[in-house]
Amino acid sequence: MNNKVLQFSFRYGALIFIGLVLLFFSLYNEYFFTYGNLMDILRSISILTFVAIGVTISLTVDGFDLSVGSTVSLTTVATATMMIWYEMPLVVVIVVPLVVGAAIGLLNAFLIVKVRIPDLLATLAVMYIVSGIHKTYTKGYSIYNNMQFQDGTKAPGVMNPDFLWIGQGKLLGVPFPVLLMVIAVIGAHVFFKYTRVGRQTTMTGGNEEAARLSGVRVKRIRTWAYVASGVFAAIGGILYTARVGSGQIDAGAPMLMDAVAAVFVGYSVFGAGRPNVIGTFVGAVLTGILINGLTMLHVQYYTTDIIKGAVLVLALAVTFIHLSRRKA
Amino acid sequence: MKTGNKLEMTGIAKSFAGVRALHGVDFAVAGGQVHALLGANGAGKSTLMKILSGAYETDEGEIRINGEAVPMRSPADAKRAGIQCVYQEVDTSLVAQLSVAENIMLDRLASPKGKAWLRWGSLYQEAEAVLARIGSRIPVRKRAGDLTLAEKQIVLLARLLVEDAKFVILDEPTAPLSLEEAERLFEIMEGLKKEGIGIIFISHRLPEVARVSDRITVMRDGRIVLSEPAEQVQAGGIVRAMLGRSFEEEYPKAEVPIGDTLLEVKGLAAGHRVRGVDLAVRAGEVVAVVGLVGAGKTELSRLLFGADAAERGEIVLNGKRAKAGAPADAIRAGIVLVPEERRKEGILVGSSVLHNLSLPILRSLSRFGFISGHGERRHAEDMIGRLGIKTPSPGQLTGFLSGGNQQKVAIGKWMRTDADVFLFDEPTKGVDVGAKRDIFRIIGELAGQGKGIVYLTCEFAEALGLADRILVMCDGRFVKQFARGEATQEDLLLYASAGREELA
Numbered sequence: 001m002n003n004k005v006l007q008f009s010f011r012y013g014a015l016i017f018i019g020l021v022l023l024f025f026s027l028y029n030e031y032f033f034t035y036g037n038l039m040d041i042l043r044s045i046s047i048l049t050f051v052a053i054g055v056t057i058s059l060t061v062d063g064f065d066l067s068v069g070s071t072v073s074l075t076t077v078a079t080a081t082m083m084i085w086y087e088m089p090l091v092v093v094i095v096v097p098l099v100v101g102a103a104i105g106l107l108n109a110f111l112i113v114k115v116r117i118p119d120l121l122a123t124l125a126v127m128y129i130v131s132g133i134h135k136t137y138t139k140g141y142s143i144y145n146n147m148q149f150q151d152g153t154k155a156p157g158v159m160n161p162d163f164l165w166i167g168q169g170k171l172l173g174v175p176f177p178v179l180l181m182v183i184a185v186i187g188a189h190v191f192f193k194y195t196r197v198g199r200q201t202t203m204t205g206g207n208e209e210a211a212r213l214s215g216v217r218v219k220r221i222r223t224w225a226y227v228a229s230g231v232f233a234a235i236g237g238i239l240y241t242a243r244v245g246s247g248q249i250d251a252g253a254p255m256l257m258d259a260v261a262a263v264f265v266g267y268s269v270f271g272a273g274r275p276n277v278i279g280t281f282v283g284a285v286l287t288g289i290l291i292n293g294l295t296m297l298h299v300q301y302y303t304t305d306i307i308k309g310a311v312l313v314l315a316l317a318v319t320f321i322h323l324s325r326r327k328a
Numbered sequence: 329m330k331t332g333n334k335l336e337m338t339g340i341a342k343s344f345a346g347v348r349a350l351h352g353v354d355f356a357v358a359g360g361q362v363h364a365l366l367g368a369n370g371a372g373k374s375t376l377m378k379i380l381s382g383a384y385e386t387d388e389g390e391i392r393i394n395g396e397a398v399p400m401r402s403p404a405d406a407k408r409a410g411i412q413c414v415y416q417e418v419d420t421s422l423v424a425q426l427s428v429a430e431n432i433m434l435d436r437l438a439s440p441k442g443k444a445w446l447r448w449g450s451l452y453q454e455a456e457a458v459l460a461r462i463g464s465r466i467p468v469r470k471r472a473g474d475l476t477l478a479e480k481q482i483v484l485l486a487r488l489l490v491e492d493a494k495f496v497i498l499d500e501p502t503a504p505l506s507l508e509e510a511e512r513l514f515e516i517m518e519g520l521k522k523e524g525i526g527i528i529f530i531s532h533r534l535p536e537v538a539r540v541s542d543r544i545t546v547m548r549d550g551r552i553v554l555s556e557p558a559e560q561v562q563a564g565g566i567v568r569a570m571l572g573r574s575f576e577e578e579y580p581k582a583e584v585p586i587g588d589t590l591l592e593v594k595g596l597a598a599g600h601r602v603r604g605v606d607l608a609v610r611a612g613e614v615v616a617v618v619g620l621v622g623a624g625k626t627e628l629s630r631l632l633f634g635a636d637a638a639e640r641g642e643i644v645l646n647g648k649r650a651k652a653g654a655p656a657d658a659i660r661a662g663i664v665l666v667p668e669e670r671r672k673e674g675i676l677v678g679s680s681v682l683h684n685l686s687l688p689i690l691r692s693l694s695r696f697g698f699i700s701g702h703g704e705r706r707h708a709e710d711m712i713g714r715l716g717i718k719t720p721s722p723g724q725l726t727g728f729l730s731g732g733n734q735q736k737v738a739i740g741k742w743m744r745t746d747a748d749v750f751l752f753d754e755p756t757k758g759v760d761v762g763a764k765r766d767i768f769r770i771i772g773e774l775a776g777q778g779k780g781i782v783y784l785t786c787e788f789a790e791a792l793g794l795a796d797r798i799l800v801m802c803d804g805r806f807v808k809q810f811a812r813g814e815a816t817q818e819d820l821l822l823y824a825s826a827g828r829e830e831l832a
Binding site: 194195196197199200202203206207209210211212213214215216217 | 633635654655656659660665667672673674675676677678679683686687688690691693694697698699701741
């Protein structure tokens with residue numbers, strides 16, 4: 001009996017919890033459950049979801065990427081400076097940060113796969129380096145239209161309106177970043193479930209040695225996983241710039257913990273017990289609902305962290321109690 | 329000579345999941361005596377010793393020391409009773425960063441009853457004295473991590489003296505040692521004897537057993553089959569007792585025409601486990617590589633498969649030199665391995681049978697990078713039927729299958745690759761009789777299709793039943809070759825345990 005309750009809570013606990021939270025906020029505030037507000041919630045988590053998909057990929061190969069937050073920061077200012085400092089065409093504005101993200105991923109992969117530094121330590125070091133680069137590059141200033149330099153001159157460029165549409169525009173009444181997010185979630189899910197490389201990635205995380213002895217080129221797989229993690233973080237950085245219309249300094253700093261929390265909440269969705277894209281999306285949605293709803297309750301912004309943390313502990317407790325029972 | 333201590337185990341019985349591992353075993357050792365305990369793999373020696381050292385609890389029977397029954401519920405009980413065990417993995421018992429002296433006195437240093445302040449001078453002196461008692465002169469200030477394997481064993485033995493051990497279990501202490509080092513160890517054992525310590529000595533090397541033991545006991549199938557003073561038994565008698573009447577297992581050995589050479593290996597070497605191996609395997613041929621545990625068979629199979637890097641030597645497959653950088657290269661060249669560590673290396677226990685079976689052939693099951701769900705399922709159902717894998721559905725997690733069915737999955741994943749050479753490393757380990765027969769049948773079929781088979785095993789009966797040719801491996805080298813029907817189990821055991829010193 002007790003066991004059945006546990007099984008059930010492991011499978012559907014996260015979804016039921018989201019349902020209860022939705023119900024609670026809807027009853028509390030009539031404005032909460034409206035199309036406009038729900039779209040706001042989804043738009044607010046679109047950036048987080050991209051970063052969290054990257055974290056999901058690195059966790060899938062049994063690794064960890066702590067550098068995603070600072071990658072978001074660096075790519076945010078890289079995107080903004082491409083337009084404001086250098087007046088580059090839209091293609092360059094988008095390609096440069098993607099290349100930067102991939103390069104950071106390659107550096108991580110080199111340190112972890114080739115030099116064999118443990119993943120947490122290697123990406124911690126890279127996090128510092130990237131964070132330092134992004135502050136050195138901007139001299140610690142945020143990047144905005146025609147910003148003034150220290151020597152009194154002004155930056156030549158402004159934000160490209162086409163670019164801003166990526167973050168602020170709508171298509172068929174749906175915010176464009178929400179569409180991108182849905183495409184990315186479905187794409188990543190299909191990738192892991194139906195493609196050869198996706199399957200090899202999952203198997204590498206399941207047991208690297210067994211996968212290697214089955215002919216999977218595990219080094220190659222782990223390398224691509226870190227590159228993908230960097231690229232997804234870079235997409236997050238591009239969206240961030242397009243959304244706020246400037247290159248904020250340290251934009252990605254809170255992103256790491258939120259993304260990791262979303263992924264671990266995702267462990268408990270449908271009783272997966274391992275990183276999975278759909279679960280990550282559910283985790284991100286839960287984060288968005290909580291922040292939005294609590295703001296409506298006039299809970300202070302900083303206090304929401306306590307609640308986010310408590311939810312994370314709850315999800316982890318359900319997951320790990322279940323996993324250790326299954327082993328026993 | 330101090331004697332007097334007497335350890336007796338009477339009527340010890342133990343079952344695992346309904347299978348009897350020990351049937352009422354009596355075993356005794358006296359202080360100042362070396363009692364050798366022999367037996368083939370799975371005879372029950374390690375179970376018996378684990379009961380004695382408190383790792384397992386016995387189902388029946390009792391353990392007495394000097395006539396007094398001692399309950400043995402945990403390793404701590406055994407230590408309190410003065411029973412110590414030195415395992416093969418000496419590194420796990422030593423603290424590499426500390427000096428020899430500190431390691432010897434570790435028990436006293438770690439004990440809560442010890443003094444709060446250390447007197448280094450007397451610590452070193454005492455450690456030196458202990459080493460001298462067993463006739464060793466290892467510098468006590470040296471870091472334990474810098475010692476050779478043999479010296480580490482001696483340090484552990486010295487620690488036993490400090491801990492007032494009365495009885496010591498030495499589990500294959502000579503397996504990793506060179507002859508000279510083993511010789512040193514025997515002198516140390518002599519020293520322990522003089523201290524009145526009773527030694528239970530487990531070894532596979534028969535000549536040394538005959539030399540150092542006072543009494544020899546042989547186990548087979550969970551029973552004592554021979555127990556006599558050492559001078560009254562001959563090597564041949566021991567071997568016969570270990571093997572017993574040979575089990576008449578059925579080996580479906582089909583006559584297959586043997587074709588051209590598929591695999592040729594020259595001078596393959598890595599580390600001290602594989603020291604220069606030459607091997608040729610022909611189409612349709614089953615080549616068995618037999619040897620005791622630790623002879624280097626597993627290491628050899630991993631080198632052939634590219635799982636570990638070889639230091640020297642070359643592997644030629646179908647006339648082409650195979651680059652053995654990674655298993656993926658070996659698979660492409662046409663060599664596949666069913667590894668010994670099934671649950672860790674052969675299959676992914678957390679993944680379904682379906683995904684395990686398709687992993688090596690995903691490329692041929694996919695189109696434009698997308699896996700054909702239909703094709704994958706058909707392949708899995710086909711393999712489940714052909715190999716007789718007992719599973720409720722292809723989606724079942726492989727970890728929930730029985731050992732034999734897991735092994736069939738580990739074999740089945742290679743069936744649809746175009747491999748020419750199949751390496752099997754102890755494929756019947758932990759597998760029930762029915763699954764064993766299925767595995768032999770599969771191997772026969774593969775040979776019939778003109779594949780080359782390398783069957784690495786320590787089960788001599790299997791090698792004799794299955795192989796066209798048997799190579800005996802000992803200490804990283806092939807020491808003897810037999811054609812089918814030429815050898816008996818006794819021959820194989822003799823060559824596998826005597827090693828090269830007997831052949832020289």
